[in-house]
Amino acid sequence: MSIPDESSPWHYPVLLKETLEYLAIRPDGVYVDMTAGLGGHLGAIAERLMNGMAIGCDRDAESLEIAKRNTAAYGERIRFHHGAFSTLDQALAANGVAEVDGMVADLGVSRYQLASAERGFSLMVDGPLDMRMNRGETETAADLVNFLPEKALADLIYQLGDERRSRRIARAIVRGRPIHTTGRLAQVIEQAVPRTSKIHPATQAFMALRLQVNQELVELEQLLRNGPERLKSGGRFVVLTFMSTEDRIVKQAFQSLARAHRATILTKHVVRPSETEVKENPASRSAKLRCLERN
Numbered sequence: 001m002s003i004p005d006e007s008s009p010w011h012y013p014v015l016l017k018e019t020l021e022y023l024a025i026r027p028d029g030v031y032v033d034m035t036a037g038l039g040g041h042l043g044a045i046a047e048r049l050m051n052g053m054a055i056g057c058d059r060d061a062e063s064l065e066i067a068k069r070n071t072a073a074y075g076e077r078i079r080f081h082h083g084a085f086s087t088l089d090q091a092l093a094a095n096g097v098a099e100v101d102g103m104v105a106d107l108g109v110s111r112y113q114l115a116s117a118e119r120g121f122s123l124m125v126d127g128p129l130d131m132r133m134n135r136g137e138t139e140t141a142a143d144l145v146n147f148l149p150e151k152a153l154a155d156l157i158y159q160l161g162d163e164r165r166s167r168r169i170a171r172a173i174v175r176g177r178p179i180h181t182t183g184r185l186a187q188v189i190e191q192a193v194p195r196t197s198k199i200h201p202a203t204q205a206f207m208a209l210r211l212q213v214n215q216e217l218v219e220l221e222q223l224l225r226n227g228p229e230r231l232k233s234g235g236r237f238v239v240l241t242f243m244s245t246e247d248r249i250v251k252q253a254f255q256s257l258a259r260a261h262r263a264t265i266l267t268k269h270v271v272r273p274s275e276t277e278v279k280e281n282p283a284s285r286s287a288k289l290r291c292l293e294r295n
């Protein structure tokens with residue numbers, strides 16, 4: 001089992017400077033970080049507060065504990081909430097807050113989650129086929145891989161993973177059952193669809209399974225409906241995405257709010273990390289930032 005050191009310098013909050021600029025933090029404001037993770041963005045927000053409050057949410061209890069440790073210096077300025085995007089209202093109510101000055105969501109999984117073999121997110125480290133962000137939930141990636149009918153598995157990999165070779169992959173998975181580890185799944189897929197580039201042929205299938213296990217797109221859509229409603233007038237909402245499917249959903253939701261004159265899009269063009277950031281933190285290379293201001 002490998003658990004990386006969560007406070008080690010490999011943790012770079014993505015597009016941090018840009019996120020803080022777009023949030024335009026007021027020292028007495030109330031801010032929500034929907035994806036506290038290891039506390040990178042959250043700590044930076046708290047650092048800019050005086051009488052204000054930051055609420056750090058995450059559906060992963062282990063990550064939330066790490067965020068608490070990493071941001072301990074900010075004491076009572078930060079409150080924590082264990083829950084998914086769909087529990088935003090509970091997070092606000094528990095802290096006596098009705099509306100907020102800003103909100104950030106840095107989507108996906110953290111490098112800590114990816115590197116923790118026993119969480120089963122990554123094809124690079126061998127571990128049980130799990131992929132649950134919230135370990136209190138019941139369905140794991142192993143359940144999907146071992147019990148979904150072949151066609152449903154192929155459809156899932158095609159639709160959520162954008163993977164053209166989904167039928168071949170699903171057939172190989174069904175033949176290779178039972179599959180209990182990330183290493184074995186990666187091997188079964190690699191045998192069915194040989195490598196054509198530097199990218200591992202199981203990458204898209206792993207992404208599809210993760211999105212399904214955590215219902216990530218459903219959660220995102222709910223956040224995009226509810227989040228802007230909880231912003232004060234002039235309040236800002238920053239979303240960081242790493243996949244084109246997610247970015248498309250964010251872009252369309254923002255456009256529809258702008259058309260209804262409920263909000264103004266502040267990022268006419270999507271914001272990307274600088275060359276320097278990508279060099280320092282290659283994991284940031286696919287990041288896209290969009291920001292909305294409530295009218």
Ligand SMILES: C[S@@+](CC[C@H](N)C(=O)[O-])C[C@H]1O[C@@H](n2cnc3c(N)ncnc32)[C@H](O)[C@@H]1O
Pocket residue numbers: 012013014034035036037038039040041042057058059060063083084085086106107108109110111133216219220
């Ligand atoms: C990319 S990491 C965030 C890293 C964080 N910004 C930092 O600087 O440390 C994404 C985090 O969001 C959490 N997450 C993803 N989807 C979520 C959801 N629907 N509800 C709550 N937390 C979620 C994951 O568990 C993960 O810890």
